[in-house]
Amino acid sequence: MIIVMKMGASKDQLETVVKKVEELGFKPHVIHGEERKVVAAVGHEKKKTDLYDLQLYDGVEAVVPISKPYKLASSEVKKGRTVIKLPNGVSIGGKKLCVMAGPCSVESEKQILETAWAVKKAGGHMLRGGAFKPRTSPYEFQGLEEAGLKLLAKAREETGLPVITEVLNQRDVELVEKYADILQVGARNVQNFSLLKELGQCKKPVFLKRGLSSTIKEWLLSAEYIITSGNPNVILCERGIRTFETATRNTLDLNAIPVLKKETHLPVIVDPSHGTGYWSYVIPMAMAGIAAGADGVMIEVHPKPEEALSDGGQSLTFSRFEELMGRLQALATVVERSL
Amino acid sequence: MIIVMKMGASKDQLETVVKKVEELGFKPHVIHGEERKVVAAVGHEKKKTDLYDLQLYDGVEAVVPISKPYKLASSEVKKGRTVIKLPNGVSIGGKKLCVMAGPCSVESEKQILETAWAVKKAGGHMLRGGAFKPRTSPYEFQGLEEAGLKLLAKAREETGLPVITEVLNQRDVELVEKYADILQVGARNVQNFSLLKELGQCKKPVFLKRGLSSTIKEWLLSAEYIITSGNPNVILCERGIRTFETATRNTLDLNAIPVLKKETHLPVIVDPSHGTGYWSYVIPMAMAGIAAGADGVMIEVHPKPEEALSDGGQSLTFSRFEELMGRLQALATVVERSL
Amino acid sequence: MIIVMKMGASKDQLETVVKKVEELGFKPHVIHGEERKVVAAVGHEKKKTDLYDLQLYDGVEAVVPISKPYKLASSEVKKGRTVIKLPNGVSIGGKKLCVMAGPCSVESEKQILETAWAVKKAGGHMLRGGAFKPRTSPYEFQGLEEAGLKLLAKAREETGLPVITEVLNQRDVELVEKYADILQVGARNVQNFSLLKELGQCKKPVFLKRGLSSTIKEWLLSAEYIITSGNPNVILCERGIRTFETATRNTLDLNAIPVLKKETHLPVIVDPSHGTGYWSYVIPMAMAGIAAGADGVMIEVHPKPEEALSDGGQSLTFSRFEELMGRLQALATVVERSL
């Protein structure tokens, strides 16, 4: 931690800061710059946030952190990449790319089974589908709940595809874990710390979507909550952030892919359906995500997008999903991956 | 709902859209513009989201909503302003301004009692203090939990100040309701719909902070969740949004005050402590909030900000809080309010 | 400048950095933290940007700046506030608040004279009006150009109000200077460095609007361009930044007022007309700006807003402007200013 003194801070003010740094259990190093003085505080990471209060001392201009706040999620701490293996052979984070696809919401047995078979046939690896839906308006469709989970389980039984679905609150974690192979945390819950801690107790992997306004640092700290609570199997999903641009539903931040590849050992998936909000942009942005280095994509697919109960506008038809799979197949070898 | 056809859309495409609009139970009006055709769909608000799927039809350029999605929170629907009255005479949303103050976190009996008396003495109306703390990093202080709630209740007993405190998840609502006069929903939980629905069942008022990236429309829809679930007593709190500017912790969006005064009948409070992140900006921005028309302010106050376990940098000392109260007193008459 | 080494950076990597710091003319101080090493580079401010290249060296995690990049605009360098005095007794930045008002565009002699008299009568201090208009679309009204400047000069002659108007490019500086008392730089030109340098040569004060996405730091560096080029009379104008919120045209960042009051000695004006985009929000936000500590406001006023050639929607009528002046009068004493 670096404490920057104001230009013209007095000797007394400097000494007060130095003494406080010592009291807090750190070793102070004073650096006498040409313009101003700076105190470097050396010591244990854990208590470093205490030092922030020094910004309240007279003569102090700013307190500047040096270290990264996340530890277990950091590639500085854990060498080698995390590869998450599901019971039936699907793995995420290794050489093989993972394609998760399915409808926004589970709507009926017919809809989810048809889609599951279409995903399977086209070469997809996992089935997605929402049973509990977080909707901005209370007047919108909120999901089939447990009935939806049962339909997902049935689709897994028939097709063999493992299943990923969202859990909205800590009370439902046990229920969702009974049916799902991976539990998804949606963008709006990325800092629902009660839920994150509960998921730390869970035996199944967690799929953590980035929040609409999460910095990458905050997002990794949310992953850190799950890991420190006992569950090391976290998958990160870039799904677009909120910016001033309204031509798309969100701004898919693909920069996050190489940043995360450097900062963390956790796998990274891209969701171009939410990241763009329009089906016609999904294929190019799925391609872009994989070209940027992602470990896979999550794609919304629906038998009849124009009749979907949610997010129809960003869903691919079965034939467009097949087209995407063909194009990803060609791309995979260029980025030294397989599909 | 307005469906905009592409330039050069065919007659068949137009007819398909018109037919679909009818099927969905709306009355279509076709307008033949010089550049393109437009279909206005007239009918029941509730089912309007179905019309969005028309953007998937051939020849359709865009689907443009006309009505506002929130109803019970809207000043178009309910005339007259909502005034929330607490048992002990404090009211929020009427002519009298309401000042809520206290520490970010409840830390000890001494700290909270000292602060409560200082708030009371300076003329504050309510005591705030966090017992459950949502913290970005799992390594930071997470609050005293129920012990903190008990200390708040003790402070109320001694000073007579009603108490506001945050609830983090639906499981704790019953517990927090036992102790608090108002239940606070933090910025990170503004779209935690499970929590919002639970609070709809609650008998006490709910203080709903704006999310870091909530539009005003989404924020009002979150209030709508609470109201439609049965609790009409919602207070909105502007506490800053996330933007590119890093000179302050958040960007306090005071524009939201006159916008909300126009759009909704619910009371609006400003939190300049979180809205700026630096104590030295709190007084001017509290003044600005009231000048913009807010019904009150929420202020972080701490006996020794430099020793606070959280957010010390944005907390006022007792004497600075007194200064603020004096200045608000003078301002109140200018804006035709009282303190 | 602080160079942060990676965890596990080798001794050789550290030595290479230390050597380079010395080569660049700085004195290195190595600090051996518990997790990683840090090198503080002490020396002349001017050459500090050279040190950024160290982030390319092996073993270096980050290079962190300590000092502020602006000098002449900084309140650390110049003590006391800048007060700008115009020939006819109007001053900006002193105890007296300054109200600048007038139409978005100069449209006709009748319009500008009528408005000037209304501004004068209500107690305004300066007349604003655009002769050169920067418009997002080439199909919109672009201003009366020199004819507009002449009308402004005529209005000044008749009413005695000094005049502020925008200059769009360096080629027009001489022309605009001939007519205007203050030259305005619009938000879109805040980093038009050719224009800023030209204005540094100008004898009249410069009114520098904040860019839609300018950080406060960048904005002060733009002021620094003008000052280092020879013109110390710069007035800053907060007029809203671009965020995700669409309920208002821009997000007026009033936090910027206390931040600027701390960071710089230059006067600060608030423009609630552009800052909100709707006339009905202008009065509350003008009040908020002054309550936050601004030295004045700039307000769009038009005889018939519904017939304005630009920005009618955010313009006040004469009677509403009078109402605003009355309210500012009352507010001024509360903030220890006069009107």
Add this chain to the structure above:
Amino acid sequence: MIIVMKMGASKDQLETVVKKVEELGFKPHVIHGEERKVVAAVGHEKKKTDLYDLQLYDGVEAVVPISKPYKLASSEVKKGRTVIKLPNGVSIGGKKLCVMAGPCSVESEKQILETAWAVKKAGGHMLRGGAFKPRTSPYEFQGLEEAGLKLLAKAREETGLPVITEVLNQRDVELVEKYADILQVGARNVQNFSLLKELGQCKKPVFLKRGLSSTIKEWLLSAEYIITSGNPNVILCERGIRTFETATRNTLDLNAIPVLKKETHLPVIVDPSHGTGYWSYVIPMAMAGIAAGADGVMIEVHPKPEEALSDGGQSLTFSRFEELMGRLQALATVVERSL
């Protein structure tokens, strides 16, 4: 244009709006919805902005535009894609991808010639290099100016690579046009309309970078300024927008690529150097840009990035540029392009 009346607007208010719509030369269509009335105004696009003033009328809730404001840049107006051909056989916007590379700033003859040869050898198509540099701080290196242009011309002469360089203001257009094959408008000048109009008179193609906070719509309107002023040869360059994320210098908005491919016929280039700000993210993001459908990339390359006078941190070495070209080669066939 759609005029939305307030709920409960009176018959008189509606009639006033209808009359005004007629006065402005449009044909009004009144639609009687269940909740409110709506007036559709049919007529000439050119005068549509007049209708915005209706939002000031009593009883009017909002005025909603339907048509797109750009015409000549729109793919609705011009069918077929614009392909820009340079004298020496390089083309932009066709099947063949275009790679522009070179240093941020031209620094010396040795530097630019070495780089030009390295770009040529690796298979690059154009040489980039700044002679006039827009720098945030007046204390940073501002470019070699005309001497730099001459060095670029020399590099072209020796290697045969056409040259692209930035022009900062309208006064320099003639000078820069003498030396450059393409004139670049930087992000900060995207709404410098004086410059855009001047470039409309220019015979050479214009490379228009997106502004830090330009919406795609505004950006296309800036292109429209150039085209309506007489120069149809505009190339768009996505170089990142400003968001809350600070892990990268900007947020590269690759969503813009498929959006632009749909909205406009103009070629689109991606600049991952500015879009990320770190050389280690440049290769993955260049790949992502091409995978998303861009017509080429602009890459900063420097013989010794750690000694660059500007932007060294985001520049590739020669060998990393060669690696990029190899990877783009493999990718090109997957996206049905050639290199």
